[in-house]
Amino acid sequence: MKNTVRILLMLICLSVKIQAQNPIIKDIFTADPAPLVHNGILYLYTGHDTATTEDTNYKMADWHVFSTIDMKTWKDHGAVLSPSIFSWANGDAYAAQCVERNGKFYWFVSTFHKKDNVSEGGAAIGVAVSDNPTGPFKDAIGKALITNEMTTDKKHSWDDIDPTVFVDDDGQAYMYWGNGSCKWVKLKENMIELDSSITVVELKNYIEGPWLYKRKGLYYLVYASEGTKPEMIEYCTSKSPTGPWDYRGIIQENVPNSFTTHPGIIDYKGKSYFFYHNGSLPTGGSYRRAICVDYLYYNKDGSIKKIVQTTEGVKKVK
Template sequence: MSTKNSVNHIHMKIRNLKNLFLFIALLASGNSFAQNPIITDVFTADPAPLVYDNTVYLYTSHDTASVEHTNYKMPDWLVFSSKDMVNWKNHGSPLSPKSFSWATGDAYAAQCVERDGKFYWYVSTFHKKDENSKGGAAIGVAVSDSPTGPFKDAIGKALIVNEMTTDMEHSWDDIDPTVFIDDGQAYMYWGNGSCRYVKLKDNMIEKDGPIHIVDVKNFIEGPWLYKRKDLYYLIYAGKGTKPEMIEYSTSKSPEGPWEYQGIIQENVPNSFTTHPGIVDFKGKSYFMYHNGLLPTGGSYRRSICIDYMYYNEDGTIQKVVQTKEGVAPVK
């Protein structure tokens, strides 16, 4: 082993020991400090919550890179559920890129939505080089009669391929889909470096019109679209890729124009990415994100956390306070 590699290896060991000592110290401080991260037996990222039948279902990415890895290794997507926002049941992995005949590579951020009793899981992964695509990031959709699966490819091909979007030169710009249904009309937002949206048909598996470029300030990736009262919110990772912050814009329409409102989450510990997932459940608003604070964690071994989210009277969002305590059980 070279001197440089030896030094890097020592630094990595020191970092992992620091994370381990921090985690042990938090546990020793009492149970009130053990809520964040909420899942501790596997590494999870890119939270996408869904409320259905008095339960919160949480769809996540799954980090499996080794401690020494310097890139992502994400073989599948996971599903968890909770009735109190504290105790989470692991439903395993009902979907992976292998579930799609056209897909290859890693399982990036995804979101599941319900419509008319069916569950549509929009995922970002990569496309094989074939007659339909030259490769690059792509978005697929799987469907199930249950929020926990089994899921299957809904259309037998990608919904979005890299060739459909040409405003960015890099091949991984079609990632991180978020889908929102507004008065019967479904919208899908997504992107890396450039934010796009398209309307979806009622069947949820076909585009309904052209792809639009969204004019939104500081967008990097990871959009999350929702509505509260008369305002639409577009939340996303921004400011820079190393490290990211969560910023947002608002609009009177799901199609914009969008007014920039600022930063609501600062950098997270031990991870250069962060990713928003927002849900209202039993009268409270929750902000989900990931960091790298589990023992041996990091930017490629991330963990999901939950904290409360609060609004001002004018509808703007207060800064999210990241805590070790997390949230209290919902009664």
């Protein structure tokens, strides 16, 4: 009888292990997910944590691209971009997002700027461009789009990180970003020039990692919040991409074994998905993170239901 019970328990544990999808990338440490759908394929742009278990800060060597057509099997396209491609950069590969426009793919990245006659250093935002969602990518401008000297509302040097870019139905592109405060600016159609002055927007509990999108005429600004620390995910909505923003609440509580989390939201094949990272891989942690995905659901009034974090992840789609 005891042997039978033991075997049943082993089979149950094996079944759970087989069904577990999260984290979705298991062979390297990944962070800051940014999904993009193009030609029926979901592409996932990520950071790459390379810190050792003893390191006490981020080490992020490059950005990776993964893709899927069924939400279960992920193809690794490798490290297709690194800060070294930008002659003005000397920092790590912080959060980034790639968007498509007019047949080209623009990858907005955050890293750090060299000290030179343009900048005294600090965080900066650059743009890489490619004709293909998986590269090769090159510096689209030859200089940073945003430097630390262009924003003065915060005194720390890493406030210009975590860009999210959204192209509205009328063709106007917007970029939101920032650590400690949230800033936004319009972009020209070429996606490599600013088309307005920079505006700082006040958001409740905002800390970093914004994600901007539109659904059924309502604009959503989702972001990592201070909360009670570690970070949580909260959001606001508006009838305009520039606000005013109405605070709507917390949608994701603290994640396992990581101080930070980062949202990436996309609709794909009839479902809404919420990407985020935690520290749940073996030897993982705040500087060795792993990307997960779970379903995102809306209420009838457009508000977002609380995200249920699972190890099972999401089901395979056709």
